[in-house]
Amino acid sequence: MANEIPGGWTLCASSFNWVPDIVAARRTARDIVSGIADSVRTVELEPGLVWRSFPAPQDDEVDALRESLAAKGARISIVGASLDDFTSPGTRRSQKERLDFLVPQLQAAHRVGAHGVRLPIGQAGPELLTLLQPLLHRLDMVLYEEIQGRQAPGSPGVDPALEAIAALADDHVRVLVDISMLMPALPPTYLEELRRGGIPADLLARLEHDWLDPATLDAVTALLRSGQVPPRIHTLYMNLLIRFGRSEAADLRGIMPLVGAFHLKFWDLHDDGGRVSQPLRDVAALLSRSSFTGTLTSEWGGHEWLQDDPTEMTRRHLALAEAALSTGV
Template identity: 25%
Template sequence: MSIMLGNTLYSMTNEWLAGQYDLGSLIDEVGKRGLGPGIEIIGFQSLRGFPNRVSDEEIKTLRDAIDRNGLVPTSLASNADIALRADQWMDADRSVEYMRPQIELAERLGFPVVRTQIGLTPEVLEKVEPIAAKAGVKLGMEVHAPEGPNTPKVIATREAYDRIGSEYLGFVPDFSSCMRAIPVGMLDKLRRDGLSEAGIESLKRAWEAPGAPFQRYGRFAAECGELGEPELPVGFARLVFTMFGRENLEDWRDVLPQVVHIHGKFYDVDDDLTSPSIDYESIMKVFSELDRTVSMSSEWEGHAYLDADEESAFDMVAKHHAMCSRFLGEGGVARV
């Protein structure tokens, strides 16, 4: 079938934090630039008082902005926040009650999908599924680096889904799981923070090596100690091992039947409409095998290491749309 392109407001984190837009004007800018039709928001980022104390005025602002720009609500990103307390994990019953208002607000706002996180255990998923079913909202577990479709925690979730057997439980693939290179922008930031070229080469070797993410980071950090690298960039480089996954992109086929939304994570798009860090041509081939239309949010996360004056998120999302359209072809992009 096809993919409906769109955008998550998370892409515009720098512009949002800089106070350049309020919620209505940010959505207006997305609409003006043609970065829809899909629109995704991050509950705790976009809505003051989320999820229990969002005012009627803010709800109206959001819905009016979506409507006047002809956009289509695709996903409301929730948080599991199982480590809110430093002394203990959130238990199953508390997790259910933490998720309940987020799901119910998604129904009120007209979002068909709630992005959930890997912190929700199979026990919580079984208890929260009736809430989602009552609201008519699908829960999409985000499969994000360093996880992948076949890592242990995701396998456990897949097994829980098979046992529960509900159409309201699915996945949100995030392409950070299967990257082919560390983004140049991240390497440049580490250089600016003082990491030497020897340190950069050490980082690349560790990232490309087999093993668990923090094992690879540990080897890198130990080598940097021997090289005398400064602590700041070595510490920041932890993100390389948690944000940029090395899973096999072909494994996405294993979860295609349960995909309810997609995070088109990206960091860079060249002038020839390819991404040096993520093999979008191959990924789009896999997702073109979907048997139905699924929405995808362009999710630029270069703001993790770039400031708003270094790169426009709006321009990056436009380039991402152009790249995805190139690889999907005319028939592979849904028109609304």
């Protein structure tokens, strides 16, 4: 019998994968998100792409999305929340104002049928987490704090946030791990964009063959500080310092009791050397030694530079992910 992923693991797809289609606006955002149900039955929602009334979503928008997904037998898993800490440049919101900013989002997430919302790791802070707990319990929802890219246990700002979550000892406040932390090699399509953009050949060679060498990151930083990164690819280049991680699955062992969800981030589907599938197998092996139950969401970041069809990319990735996870168990 072929291996299967455990019953408590739920494969999902993020509406973020369809950003190019939503921006093109040839169909309504609601129709595009509802169409995800043709590929997978559980959807993680980026509400700012779908609800015009976000960050205070109106009931009619929320209900329309819930009903259109339900008609296809699909549902929302997690809703990406937003916390704008400033009312104007230089004027920070009070804790009460921060709470008031988030409450409508939690209520909308509950109304749409989600089991949780998501914020970046450490943004809420211990005081706001404590203020949110009664509402999370009343709605029976989970607030996930997401760790991704260059972030990792032990990196600046991450450990205090993890410690705050652990101190709450509350299953309604958990960690979401984005496996952009676990990149054994860089995506070849990304490297090709850097080559076309004019990045020096010697640095490109190091990025291709020695991504995990700390000296490579030093060289990346040195080029940025020299001012020689071509302006047209400056944003793309910053992925090397922010969105592309260099951790190993073993680095997550100590925080697994806090983890309730994963983003299976992928950039392209070139899997030579296991650059896409090996982190998935590593995660599966890690999870199989824990009591994890939760969502594992396909999230495509490569549409920043690729023009591929989001639906086709997501379906292929979900198939690859299921095979790799089942092998790694």
